[in-house]
Amino acid sequence: MKALRILRAVAFVTFKEWAAYRSHMLATLLVGPVYFLVQLSIWKAVFATQDTIGGMHITEMLSYYGIAAIITYIVFDFADWNFQMLIRTGKFMTFLLRPMSHRYFALSQKVGHRTLGFLLEFIPVYLIFRFAFGISLVPERLFWTILSLLLSFMMVFFINYCVGMTAFWLTNTGGIRSIFLILRDLCAGVFVPLSFFPDAVQHVLLFLPFQFMTYVPVRVFLGDYELAGYSMSIPAIVGLQALAVAVMWGVSELIWRAGIRRFTGVGA
């Protein structure tokens, strides 16, 4: 109960803080649809010569990119950037003096930030996709899609938080973060569906946590899952996603325990 009160309070303050920068978020209303228009043009041209590519029809492909784009507005966070900034500047010390876990505080911040994102980014872009591009983004199975999105929300947070915690060992994690973000998005299926990768790569991706960030929720949204030749029912893949989130939580706990012993609180 107390934990919920804390989450609500921190989320509300974060919501109000970011609401002051509405115009920054509203840039999404241009960026999201423009990127989608690029994808729409690319795939329409590519599908002009054949019916299926990578096991997908054009409607599935466009839905894939549409869903991947709007999912980003729900699960996005910058826990990695924030954490390393706090370590580098020494401000992290103030969090160690507070009677709550910093990880929980950061998660609460994300809830507030994404609530605003849901209102200013997700809903308008969803409507633009629906009415301007005619892309019908209706989940095949609503309950499992919502559950998968919530798990993706947590997965993105834990992965980013772990990357942020590398600041315990490295003064400046900017380079690591940038490389990781590129590889993460590539392995999550943000740029192209994972079924486009060679079989050997797909088998590797099967055992990495990144598919649970974008690829899995998109496939759950579409109503079927297949990677590296393995098909799974929707409840099974969402169950696996829940297991992966629990493992990532454990990994973040281990890194935290190892890292906090190194923290000297002087900043950089």
Added chain:
Amino acid sequence: MRGSIAAFLSVMRTVVASRLAYRGDLYFSMLVTLLGETVLPLITLLIYRSGASFPGWSLSEVMLIQAVFMLAKGLAYPFFFGMVYNTLDRVQDGTFDVLLLKPRSALFMTLVTGFSIDGLGRLLGGLALFLIALTGVHVPGAAAWLGFIMLMVMSVCILFASALFMSGMLFHWVGSSRVYEIHDSITAFGRYPRTIYAKPLQWILTYVLPVAMIAFLPASTLLGRANAGLAGAIAFSVVFLAAGLLFWHGMLRKYSSAGG
């Protein structure tokens, strides 16, 4: 003019020396920009590997367009694109005023103090991809190369105009790093053959937001392909650059020097 070049070279020397003090970070940064730029050619490769293609374009030809895009960015980012972040940072913390006190034009100071060598990885990557793509295409001859070089100059001018528009916006839209996203999303059209877009969009990408001039027109000229409306595209690119300069100076006049 000689004084300006000397000032630019002096700043370049200082920037290079200061970045080499943190060599590891510099090499890492170059690697990051290179990795970031190779994602799109990789996706193009995956598309062609799956048996699909852009109608009328071979893999090497599309790669050539993407290599030219990388080359253009590789030239723009170290030499003048830093002015965008420079404006963002200085306007936000109120130190842009310092540039206004210098005995040179504000635009020159914004541009020169934004010099950065971190983007050189992109230039090297672009050059490597360009050479790889060239092995798979036929270049008609010297005239094609001459046309390509002329259009590359125009391409860099377009990116300079883009930097002017972005930097100018930041006098009013204080501290918004999202100008980069807006720019990246619009220029994303320029990484693919113009012919894949609908006719009205092709027209917009040539005569309204001349994104086609960044990579498609130089690359297709090098390939010896006929480009309808090339003269008009060149003329509009010059207009676009002039508009960028007017916009930047207009926004500078509205700069209120309050920090953010």
